[in-house]
Amino acid sequence: MRTLLVVVGAVVVSVPVLAQGIVSGQGGGGEAVGVLGPVNALGQEIERPPAPDGPPPRLPDGRIDLGDGLWIGGGPGDMASGLPKGELLPLLPWAKALMDDRARRPQDDPYYWCLPMGVPRVTPYPWRFVQNYTIKPTHMFILHEAIIHTYRQIFMDGRPHPSELDPTWFGHSIGAWQGDTLVIDTVGYNDKFWFDRKGTPHTTQLHTIERFTRINRGTLVNNITIDDPGAYSRPFTVTFNARLAPPGDELMENFCQENNQFGVAGGHTHPFARPEQK
Secondary structure: OOEEEEEEOOEEEEEEOOOOOOEOOEEOOOOEEOOOOEEOOOOEEEOOOOOOOOOOOEOOOOOEOOOOOOEEEOOOOOHHHHOOOOOOOOEOHHHHHHHHHHHOOHHHOHHHHOOOOOOOOOOOOOEEEEOOOOOOOOEEEEEEOHHHHOEEEEEOOOOOOOOOOOOEOOOEEEEEEEOOEEEEEEEOEOOOOOOOOOOOOOOOOOEEEEEEEEEEOOEEEEEEEEEOOOOEOOOEEEEEEEEEOOOOOOOOOOEHHHHOOOOHHHOOOOHHHOHHHO
16 A cells, blocks of 8 residues: 655645655656655655665566566656756757746646656656567557556567558657667657656657666656657767565556546636647
């Protein structure tokens, strides 16, 4: 059971929560961080044991096992936080203006409207790899607890990207192992999702290369190259770390549409219902 500590004055109460929080700089967008995890405006902390160390496990075929548990983090809550120290996002002027405009209307973030978060964004919810090693692997999947039981499909059979693709939220992904690093190359994105809660934009020219390296049992490093000449003056690379969730944690059923209190119920107009905001 994932638990939440709620601090009110001098009283500490433990209550169950349906999702684990995220670490600042790893999907957290710069929240304050306490000893046990992020602290939000209500003074809440997410209780977590330390991530395990030791060597990463391997499958019977010798490959690194990425699917022996759930992962938390590993992507941006703030894209710029993953840049090397001193670097800035190389936004083109129009993209910078769009990001500034989105900062004035954060309620338009498609994620708040139960839409997929795209790549490489993560959410406060856990996710996991599903690997196949019993036969010649043709596919790998990434399952997300967030929003609508979201999944990504990665083709592992050596096929190229199709010459023509319909733009989608997660694009078309092909994967391969380079030593102990899983490399996922993706194109064919739509331009609807935001990279992060700050509204960092992209276009349909987006091409991502994710390099997942499990450096020890409890830490997975995701090094991501972003190449989008429609929105950025040059390619750039960001790095985020994911941590292994405690043993026994499993993905929970989570359908955003069932309990969403943000959208129309909150008095907001759907962003894609306003053509000028698409």
